[in-house]
Amino acid sequence: MKTKDELPACPVATTVQLIGSKWKLLIMRNLLQRPWRFNELQKDLEGISQKVLTDSLRSMEADAIITRTVYPEVLPRVEYALSELGESMRPILNAMETWGNAYKENL
Numbered sequence: 001m002k003t004k005d006e007l008p009a010c011p012v013a014t015t016v017q018l019i020g021s022k023w024k025l026l027i028m029r030n031l032l033q034r035p036w037r038f039n040e041l042q043k044d045l046e047g048i049s050q051k052v053l054t055d056s057l058r059s060m061e062a063d064a065i066i067t068r069t070v071y072p073e074v075l076p077r078v079e080y081a082l083s084e085l086g087e088s089m090r091p092i093l094n095a096m097e098t099w100g101n102a103y104k105e106n107l
Helices: 011-019 024-030 040-042 050-062 090-105
Strands: 064-069 078-080
Touching: 011 024, 024 040, 024 050, 024 078, 024 090, 040 050, 040 078, 050 064
Parallel strands: none
Antiparallel strands: 064 078
8 A cells, every 4th residue: 555655645646546547447347346356357358458457456456445355265266356445436436437328328
């Protein structure tokens, strides 16, 4: 997790730095539904490379936006879910969905 000194002074810039990439927003959109496994995310997020998905998940985990749970099974299973901090983004993502729908209706 970054310290206050490592983040921009502007709160909007802070938010953009943490979740502003196309892929991070789409990962969060999926994780709002339920926990997902890596391969499920990669299949659902058409066009994302394995490297970008891995880097995005690691970054979001380091920033405490998501959690990574490893289940000790014969074939280890890893699931990604929104943390409490990530869940606090739900109203923002819902507002983005509402705005996107309204925009498409007005075309």
